Amino acid sequence: MKELGRLLRYALPYWWALVAACLMMAAVGAAHGMTALLVGQVFGRALKPDAPDTPVDLFTIPFTHKTVFLEQLTPGWISNVWTMIAYMILVTFFVQGVCDYLGNVLINYAGLSSVTNLRQRVFDKVLQHGAQFYETHSTGRLMSSIMLDIEKIQVASSSMLADFLRQAFTTIFLLAVIIERDWKLAVVSLAVFPFVLLPTARLGKRVRRTTRRAQDDAAEMNQILQESLSGQQVVKSFGAEGYESGRFRQAARRFLRSSLRYTAQQAVASPLIQFFGAVTIVVLLGYARDQIKAGAMDLKGFTSFMTALLMLFEPVKRLTGIYTIFQQALGASQKVFEYMTQEEDIQSKPGAKRLERFERSIVFDDVSFRYPGSPDGFLLHSINLEVKAGEIVALVGPSGAGKTTLVNLAPRFQDVTAGRVLVDGVDVRDWELASLRDKIGIVAQDTFLFNDSAANNIRYGKRDATAEMVRQAARDALAEEFIQALPEGYDTPIGERGVKLSGGQRQRIAIARALLKNAPILILDEATSHLDTESELLVQSALGNLMAGRTVIVIAHRLSTVRRADKIVVVDQGGISEVGTHEELVSGGGIYQRLHTLQFLDPDEAVNG
Ligand SMILES: Nc1ncnc2c1ncn2[C@@H]1O[C@H](COP(=O)(O)OP(=O)(O)O)[C@@H](O)[C@H]1O
Numbered sequence: 209m210k211e212l213g214r215l216l217r218y219a220l221p222y223w224w225a226l227v228a229a230c231l232m233m234a235a236v237g238a239a240h241g242m243t244a245l246l247v248g249q250v251f252g253r254a255l256k257p258d259a260p261d262t263p264v265d266l267f268t269i270p271f272t273h274k275t276v277f278l279e280q281l282t283p284g285w286i287s288n289v290w291t292m293i294a295y296m297i298l299v300t301f302f303v304q305g306v307c308d309y310l311g312n313v314l315i316n317y318a319g320l321s322s323v324t325n326l327r328q329r330v331f332d333k334v335l336q337h338g339a340q341f342y343e344t345h346s347t348g349r350l351m352s353s354i355m356l357d358i359e360k361i362q363v364a365s366s367s368m369l370a371d372f373l374r375q376a377f378t379t380i381f382l383l384a385v386i387i388e389r390d391w392k393l394a395v396v397s398l399a400v401f402p403f404v405l406l407p408t409a410r411l412g413k414r415v416r417r418t419t420r421r422a423q424d425d426a427a428e429m430n431q432i433l434q435e436s437l438s439g440q441q442v443v444k445s446f447g448a449e450g451y452e453s454g455r456f457r458q459a460a461r462r463f464l465r466s467s468l469r470y471t472a473q474q475a476v477a478s479p480l481i482q483f484f485g486a487v488t489i490v491v492l493l494g495y496a497r498d499q500i501k502a503g504a505m506d507l508k509g510f511t512s513f514m515t516a517l518l519m520l521f522e523p524v525k526r527l528t529g530i531y532t533i534f535q536q537a538l539g540a541s542q543k544v545f546e547y548m549t550q551e552e553d554i555q556s557k558p559g560a561k562r563l564e565r566f567e568r569s570i571v572f573d574d575v576s577f578r579y580p581g582s583p584d585g586f587l588l589h590s591i592n593l594e595v596k597a598g599e600i601v602a603l604v605g606p607s608g609a610g611k612t613t614l615v616n617l618a619p620r621f622q623d624v625t626a627g628r629v630l631v632d633g634v635d636v637r638d639w640e641l642a643s644l645r646d647k648i649g650i651v652a653q654d655t656f657l658f659n660d661s662a663a664n665n666i667r668y669g670k671r672d673a674t675a676e677m678v679r680q681a682a683r684d685a686l687a688e689e690f691i692q693a694l695p696e697g698y699d700t701p702i703g704e705r706g707v708k709l710s711g712g713q714r715q716r717i718a719i720a721r722a723l724l725k726n727a728p729i730l731i732l733d734e735a736t737s738h739l740d741t742e743s744e745l746l747v748q749s750a751l752g753n754l755m756a757g758r759t760v761i762v763i764a765h766r767l768s769t770v771r772r773a774d775k776i777v778v779v780d781q782g783g784i785s786e787v788g789t790h791e792e793l794v795s796g797g798g799i800y801q802r803l804h805t806l807q808f809l810d811p812d813e814a815v816n817g
């Protein structure tokens with residue numbers, strides 16, 4: 209029920225639409241009640257030529273015992289009973305139609321708007337989450353949740369909510385009619401309803417659980433879909449189409465089973481109600497026959513009663529159906545709110561200071577780090593390192609040594625387990641996060657580009673950059689030449705993740721993007737690994753110009769490119785094993801010397817990565 213409260217909070221801004229819709233739907237319900245009364249009049253008066261020409265009593269208001277006559281509701285110029293009834297029938301249905309339309313539109317407006325807000329909130333919240341969140345929630349599943357689960361909520365809170373109000377008010381007014389007609393008979397015939405409602409309520413809980421499972425199965429399908437599509441080249445090159453197809457089939461089967469299960473649970477309500485309905489009708493007809501024969505009841509009253517009772521089954525049936533849909537929506541919202549309530553693992557402290565300018569240094573002060581998801585896994589330990597402003601520091605070392613992990617601590621993609629990372633003497637956790645990240649430009653090891661034009665991908669670094677600034681950045685990253693050769697130059701869409709480009713081209717766009725950001729700190733994580741030696745040297749020399757006045761941490765796998773670094777740091781097995789300049793390390797007898805010798809023998813062979 210906690211979920212319901214949270215959902216309602218999103219509906220709060222639209223309370224006026226909901227209130228208006230409630231009024232409209234109440235009118236619809238009243239119209240149904242009126243219909244039942246009028247049907248009674250049709251049989252009791254209009255179709256009975258020998259009926260006395262007395263005023264037509266429609267119903268008695270309870271407690272006051274005042275009777276409302278049809279004459280009071282119709283214009284004075286109608287005197288014929290049949291015309292009056294016909295007039296009322298038309299008016300009733302007209303009012304019902306108009307109110308139903310307005311109520312429906314209003315509810316859908318409120319429901320769709322609040323769900324749109326909810327979806328936006330979920331999206332924003334999910335974007336805020338750190339690396340740890342994404343390690344435990346796969347893309348496919350998140351997408352499924354944000355779209356499918358919220359769609360369930362959307363259906364429930366728009367068209368289903370409208371139907372709920374319509375049916376609930378109809379139920380209320382029809383109940384009022386049958387109680388007003390003959391309350392004793394009403395009590396007897398309503399005695400069957402608990403038999404119907406109790407099992408449905410029990411069912412609702414179960415439906416909620418099965419729905420959750422069905423949604424999870426759908427999410428899994430979605431995940432397989434997403435993976436096989438984005439990894440389609442790998443699938444093809446390993447001839448794994450059959451394997452993926454099997455995986456998908458299995459997930460689809462599970463989805464089928466859970467969907468069928470909840471359909472079966474849901475579908476049982478309607479026949480149940482109909483059966484009890486039939487029993488009630490048979491009993492009532494027998495009773496009524498005796499009563500009318502004995503003169504204790506008139507045909508008109510009984511017809512209204514019967515009509516109202518028969519009309520009542522439909523809304524009750526619908527209400528139980530809607531109830532299960534509401535249950536499903538609640539089941540779905542559980543997941544959605546789970547994402548919302550989860551604390552963001554990495555965020556600014558309240559009142560954290562903004563880092564306005566980077567001036568002095570980045571210091572790793574006795575830093576240890578372990579990935580939260582793997583407590584027994586890789587450990588970065590006792591890292592002590594100072595990168596002064598304006599310095600170029602190179603990290604080298606074998607693949608898996610922890611270089612990427614180490615640099616990711618500075619922009620707080622992860623937080624240290626022990627020790628501190630200081631930027632300008634202040635723990636990074638005490639800087640306002642956005643301002644900290646604003647000072648760091650990154651070219652990551654895996655370049656991610658968006659399915660947009662080349663220019664817009666570069667502009668991602670600074671969204672208000674002019675075309676000339678974009679060009680300059682591309683020129684500095686040696687990307688201009690190949691971009692201009694693309695079919696539409698800078699406006700060429702480069703495909704999802706940049707599939708239309710080569711690895712080296714992607715990297716140069718990523719470098720241009722980082723250069724455009726023009727941050728004082730630049731982290732290049734194997735940013736040139738996909739370039740051939742010559743281009744790499746060119747890019748490095750271009751970067752060399754740009755590095756002037758900047759603080760750069762460069763991870764490189766070709767030692768030739770790190771020679772000019774002010775300081776070379778050798779990372780090995782999660783620790784720092786050597787620090788020095790090229791000249792100091794090359795004859796130091798350590799890992800660096802070994803790597804250097806290997807690369808000297810075969811300079812094009814990448815030893816590490
Ligand atoms: N998200 C993660 N969760 C757990 N372990 C990880 C994660 N990312 C990397 N690792 C582990 O951390 C180690 C260092 O990785 P990384 O820093 O990428 O190395 P390098 O960049 O030096 O090649 C590897 O052994 C890898 O298995």
Ligand SMILES: [Mg+2]
Binds near residue numbers: 733
């Ligand atoms: Mg790495």
